[in-house]
Amino acid sequence: MSRRVQIRGTGLIGTSLGIALTRNGYAVSLADPSPTAERLARDLGAGALAQDVTDPPELVVVAAPPDVAAGVVAQALAECPDAVVTDVASVKGAVLDALIAVGAPLDRYVGSHPMAGRERSGAAHARGDLFEGRAWVVSPSSASSAHAITLVEEIAHAAGSVTSRMDAASHDDAVATISHLPQVAASIVAAQLRNLDDHALALAGQGVRDVTRVAASDPRLWTQILAGNAGAVAKVLHSVIADLGEVAAALEGLSAPEPGADIGSLEVVSRTITHGNAGHARIPGKHGAAPTAYESVTALVPDTPGELARLLADVGAAEVNLEDLRLDHGLGQPFGLAEILVVPAAAERLRDALRLQGWRVLE
Amino acid sequence: MSRRVQIRGTGLIGTSLGIALTRNGYAVSLADPSPTAERLARDLGAGALAQDVTDPPELVVVAAPPDVAAGVVAQALAECPDAVVTDVASVKGAVLDALIAVGAPLDRYVGSHPMAGRERSGAAHARGDLFEGRAWVVSPSSASSAHAITLVEEIAHAAGSVTSRMDAASHDDAVATISHLPQVAASIVAAQLRNLDDHALALAGQGVRDVTRVAASDPRLWTQILAGNAGAVAKVLHSVIADLGEVAAALEGLSAPEPGADIGSLEVVSRTITHGNAGHARIPGKHGAAPTAYESVTALVPDTPGELARLLADVGAAEVNLEDLRLDHGLGQPFGLAEILVVPAAAERLRDALRLQGWRVLE
Numbered sequence: 218m219s220r221r222v223q224i225r226g227t228g229l230i231g232t233s234l235g236i237a238l239t240r241n242g243y244a245v246s247l248a249d250p251s252p253t254a255e256r257l258a259r260d261l262g263a264g265a266l267a268q269d270v271t272d273p274p275e276l277v278v279v280a281a282p283p284d285v286a287a288g289v290v291a292q293a294l295a296e297c298p299d300a301v302v303t304d305v306a307s308v309k310g311a312v313l314d315a316l317i318a319v320g321a322p323l324d325r326y327v328g329s330h331p332m333a334g335r336e337r338s339g340a341a342h343a344r345g346d347l348f349e350g351r352a353w354v355v356s357p358s359s360a361s362s363a364h365a366i367t368l369v370e371e372i373a374h375a376a377g378s379v380t381s382r383m384d385a386a387s388h389d390d391a392v393a394t395i396s397h398l399p400q401v402a403a404s405i406v407a408a409q410l411r412n413l414d415d416h417a418l419a420l421a422g423q424g425v426r427d428v429t430r431v432a433a434s435d436p437r438l439w440t441q442i443l444a445g446n447a448g449a450v451a452k453v454l455h456s457v458i459a460d461l462g463e464v465a466a467a468l469e470g471l472s473a474p475e476p477g478a479d480i481g482s483l484e485v486v487s488r489t490i491t492h493g494n495a496g497h498a499r500i501p502g503k504h505g506a507a508p509t510a511y512e513s514v515t516a517l518v519p520d521t522p523g524e525l526a527r528l529l530a531d532v533g534a535a536e537v538n539l540e541d542l543r544l545d546h547g548l549g550q551p552f553g554l555a556e557i558l559v560v561p562a563a564a565e566r567l568r569d570a571l572r573l574q575g576w577r578v579l580e
Numbered sequence: 581m582s583r584r585v586q587i588r589g590t591g592l593i594g595t596s597l598g599i600a601l602t603r604n605g606y607a608v609s610l611a612d613p614s615p616t617a618e619r620l621a622r623d624l625g626a627g628a629l630a631q632d633v634t635d636p637p638e639l640v641v642v643a644a645p646p647d648v649a650a651g652v653v654a655q656a657l658a659e660c661p662d663a664v665v666t667d668v669a670s671v672k673g674a675v676l677d678a679l680i681a682v683g684a685p686l687d688r689y690v691g692s693h694p695m696a697g698r699e700r701s702g703a704a705h706a707r708g709d710l711f712e713g714r715a716w717v718v719s720p721s722s723a724s725s726a727h728a729i730t731l732v733e734e735i736a737h738a739a740g741s742v743t744s745r746m747d748a749a750s751h752d753d754a755v756a757t758i759s760h761l762p763q764v765a766a767s768i769v770a771a772q773l774r775n776l777d778d779h780a781l782a783l784a785g786q787g788v789r790d791v792t793r794v795a796a797s798d799p800r801l802w803t804q805i806l807a808g809n810a811g812a813v814a815k816v817l818h819s820v821i822a823d824l825g826e827v828a829a830a831l832e833g834l835s836a837p838e839p840g841a842d843i844g845s846l847e848v849v850s851r852t853i854t855h856g857n858a859g860h861a862r863i864p865g866k867h868g869a870a871p872t873a874y875e876s877v878t879a880l881v882p883d884t885p886g887e888l889a890r891l892l893a894d895v896g897a898a899e900v901n902l903e904d905l906r907l908d909h910g911l912g913q914p915f916g917l918a919e920i921l922v923v924p925a926a927a928e929r930l931r932d933a934l935r936l937q938g939w940r941v942l943e
Contacts, residue, residue, distance in 0.1 A: 332783055344942045346880065352783055381779060391780030394772050399791040402769050404856025405823045409757050409816060411859045416744060417754030420715055421863050422695055424794045428762040429863065431787045432856035440850040447831035453772060454828040458821055460768045465817040468810035487803040493767025493795035496774045500784050500792065517709065523896025525905070530893055533886025542888070544905055579707045 219244045222372060223267055223274035223297075225289055227251075227258035230305050230331070231280030232343035235263025237376040240345055246270040257340045273297055276368050279304040282438075283445040287315035294321050301365040303329045307392065308445035309356045309385035323360035327369045328385060330354040330392075331378055338435065349377035356388050393449035400431055400439060401454065407432035464489050511540050511558035514567050517577040518544075518555045528555060528576060535570035537563045554579070582607045585735060586630055586637035586660075588652055590614075590621035593668050593694070594643030595706035598626025600739040603708055609633040620703045636660055639731050642667040646804040650678035657684050664728040666692045670755065671808035672719045672748035686723035690732045691748060693717040693755075694741055701798065712740035719748050756812035763794055763802060764817065770795035786906075827852050874903050874921035877930050880940040881907075881918045891918060891939060898933035900926045917942070 219242050224231045227249040235245045235258060245264030249255040259266055277293040277300050279286055286306040293302045294316075302325060306312055309328040316326060333351040353373040357366045366382075373380045383391065407429040410418065443450055467485035470478045518524050525544075532539055541558040559567055571578045583606050587594045590612040598608045598621060608627030612618035622629055640656040640663050642649055649669040656665045657679075665688055669675055672691040679689060696714040716736040720729050729745075736743045746754065770792040773781065806813055830848035833841045881887050888907075895902055904921040922930055934941045 332785055346940075346942060349880075354783065381782060383779060387780070391776065391783055394776055395780060395783050395788050396785065398772060399769055399788045401824070401827060401852065402765050403787075403791050404853050405820055405827075406762055406765050407857075407859035408823065408852070408855035409761060409819060409859060410862050411855060413754065413757055413862070416746060417750070417758060418862055418864055419744060420695055420717065420754055420758050422759065424766075425758050425762045426863060427790045427793045428766050429856070429860050430790045432853075432860040434853065434857075436850050436853035436857065439853045440846055443827075443831065443849050444834050444846060447835040451828045451831040451835065454824050454831070456772060457768055458824050458828065460771065461764070461817055461821050461824070464764055464768075464806075465814045465821065468806065468814040468817070471807050472811040472814065483803055483807060486806050487799050489764065489771070490767050490795075490797065490799035490802045492771035492774060493792070494770075494797075494799065496770035496772065497792050497795040499773050499776070499781055500789060501781055521901070523893070525902055526889060526892030526894075526896040529889030530886070531889075533889040538884070539888055542905060542907055577709075579709065 220276070220371075221246070221270075221272055221274045222264075223248065223270075223277045223293075223300075224258075224264065224280055225249070225277060225293060226280035226282075227254045227263065227340050228280060228282075229338045229340065229343055230333070230347070231278070232258040232261060232263045232340040233333075233345060233347035234278060234280065234305075234331075234372075234376055236261060236343060236345035237348060238372060239264050241375045243372070243375065244270075244272075246274060254340055258343070261340060261343060262345075263340075263343065274300050276300060276372065277302045278372070279306075281306075283308055283311075283441045287312045290326060291316060291319050291321050294325060301325050301327065301362075301368045303327050303369045305329055305331055306445065307396075307442050308389055309354075310389045310449075311445045313356075313358055313385045323358050324362045325365055326358070327361045327365045328356035328358075328388075329369055329373065330356065330388060331373065331376070333378075338438065346377065348373070351378050353378035353380045354388050355380050355382050356385050357382065358385065389446050389449045393446055393453045397443060397446055397450045398453050398457065400434060401443070401450070402457070403429050403432040404434075460489065512561040512564040514557045514559060514564055514571070515579040516555050516557070516571055517579070518553050520553060525555060528571070531571055531574045531576065532557060532567065535567055537567045537570075583639070583734075584609070584633075584635055584637045585627075586611065586633075586640045586656075586663075587621075587627065587643055588612070588640060588656060589643035589645075590617045590626065590703050591643060591645075592701045592703065592706055593696070593710070594641070595621040595624060595626045595703040596696075596708060596710035597641060597643065597668075597694075597735075597739055599624060599706060599708035600711060601735060602627050604738045606735070606738065607633075607635075609637060617703055621706070624703060624706060625708075626703075626706065637663050639663060639735065640665045641735070642669075644669075645801075646671055646674075646808045650675045653689060654679060654682050654684050657688060664688050664690065664725075664731045666690050666732045668692055668694055669808065670759075670805050671752055672717075673752045673812075674808045676719075676721055676748045686721050687725045688728055689721070690724045690728045691719035691721075691751075692732055692736065693719065693751060694736065694739070696741075701801065709740065711736070714741050716741035716743050717751050718743050718745050719751050720745065721748065752809050752812045756809055756816045760806060760809055760813045761816050761820065763797060764806070764813070765820070766792050766795040767797075767802075823852065875924040875927040877920045877922060877927055877934070878942040879918050879920070879934055880942070881916050883916060888918060891934070894934055894937045894939065895920060895930065898930055900930045900933075 246267040248267040281289045283306040286304045331353040467482035470482040543556040609630040611630040644652045646669040649667045694716040830845035833845040906919040
């Protein structure tokens with residue numbers, strides 16, 4: 218008999234998970250406060266309506282917004298006395314604390330956080346492969362039973378994710394630095410652009426585009442996420458404020474007229490960039506492997522349909538594996554630069570091969 | 581007769597400019613404090629050695645590091661009494677102030693700043709197309725002659741750049757926000773990653789990768805750039821520190837046990853993300869055009885040579901112009917997601933066409 222999973226909350230995450238688990242043979246049932254949302258999820262192939270299913274679920278997945286997740290988990294634990302319950306909220310400590318406060322049966326609860334999402338929300342944008350190849354943090358408490366942990370890891374794997382275990386506090390500290398801080402920093406850097414004039418904005422290069430890309434994120438969702446991890450995020454923001462303050466003071470020393478005001482300032486500025494180098498180098502590379510220093514091969518690509526494809530076909534024909542690709546569009550020009558990242562041993566061979574095919578390859 | 585340009589400083593920028601101008605028929609001469617560097621630039625086709633040229637230059641381009649640029653400009657103005665002199669330092673106020681301080685003949689000086697560079701420095705990485713399609717700020721002072729301005733704009737155009745005029749203070753304020761702040765923010769966010777453990781780093785997603793990409797930049801160059809624009813950068817850093825402090829205080833209010841500590845906090849957090857949305861939306865789109873909301877079409881691409889090329893060939897065959905492309909590598913999986921950005925009108929047609937070719941296209 219197939220495993221019975223009930224999903225409570227049929228937004229993007231809940232519906233996507235329902236589709237993935239249904240495809241993998243699970244018996245999924247769906248519930249949402251909105252009758253329209255749960256019916257849409259059913260129609261998208263995410264499972265049956267919970268009201269039409271009589272057998273009780275073995276696992277309940279709460280995919281509600283972060284600020285109501287704990288309440289829905291507590292309710293599910295009470296209503297389904299034999300089921301394991303998990304949630305997928307992107308913060309874990311606040312949910313666990315709320316469950317402890319109401320005396321919920323923690324042996325049957327395991328928190329989880331699939332590191333997957335889209336720039337759009339709602340069941341309409343759900344997809345069964347949303348979790349494929351993504352990290353999924355499984356966050357047991359000390360009270361969680363081995364059975365409960367196994368069940369949650371099982372559905373994460375069934376959805377295609379790679380699981381790792383972290384307790385709630387470690388998870389929240391980690392995402393505060395690796396996810397929530399970059400969002401706040403990007404938003405605040407982007408906010409400084411609001412009052413620039415058009416001439417200044419025309420100088421925008423790839424750097425500011427990269428740094429501010431996530432600043433386009435949804436304010437409603439991010440308000441919930443940041444509020445749900447408020448303590449951990451505040452702590453890392455204070456660390457950043459201290460670092461920024463040190464750089465600002467050093468720069469003021471450099472621009473001050475008093476003799477000696479600049480002593481030590483260059484060291485602070487240089488150290489800031491050097492520490493950034495060191496932190497950047499620790500981000501894991503492709504496929505979770507250790508960071509690799511790829512070499513870039515850059516070619517000029519006319520901005521007409523098919524040209525980039527022709528370039529990459531020539532890369533493939535050279536039997537070189539493209540590790541990453543970046544496109545850089547020239548300002549006011551009908552072409553772009555394609556930067557192809559490859560393992561260093563392949564770079565020179567690729568340059569030669571592309572030149573032979575008539576590409577303008579930069580040195 | 582061809583225009584005579586002398587380039588003082590044959591690093592990446594000077595040598596690249598020499599190659600570009602030589603190709604466009606200019607008579608370029610080269611000088612560098614390092615005999616090796618100037619000979620390498622000559623061998624790369626950047627021009628003749630200045631010591632072998634007798635006719636005086638009409639224009640001197642100073643491509644020295646930012647912290648010595650003013651001195652080299654003053655020297656060139658003194659040694660070449662009929663020549664116009666420009667520099668390419670990425671800060672303009674400090675150079676102008678230093679020239680005013682020594683009473684240099686400002687009618688023959690026009691500052692400039694080509695917005696071009698590479699992640700590598702030195703003549704060996706120079707290329708003649710470094711400036712093609714890039715913005716090049718021309719920064720006259722009130723004393724600059726019309727002839728001097730024209731001459732500087734002429735070589736910028738000859739190198740393929742798109743020029744815009746800004747006075748030194750406006751330029752420095754603009755780059756403080758649009759270039760120097762993103763660098764400092766990226767470096768400091770990345771620096772927070774130094775002390776995370778490997779489990780936490782494994783949660784790194786595309787957001788933190790984008791935000792911290794420029795944190796890999798060269799500390800020596802960036803120390804000079806930030807020091808050269810110290811006052812303007814310090815000012816924008818204080819604005820960012822104030823914004824971050826407000827968010828940190830709001831988050832502390834949300835996590836404080838006292839009743840009422842959180843009043844107003846959610847508004848601050850929400851406003852931060854909303855202001856980031858607004859600033860991000862002002863960044864100009866491709867080719868300097870107004871920002872366009874592209875629609876993304878995402879396909880699964882096996883991680884083997886030639887697959888991405890095959891995908892893009894199919895995009896080209898559908899006669900859809902790819903506006904941008906992002907690759908997102910799944911953690912621990914032998915495939916990646918290719919996100920193809922196209923004009924909204926073409927998105928559905930492209931999805932259909934790719935599915936017909938057998939691609940797994942996400943909804």
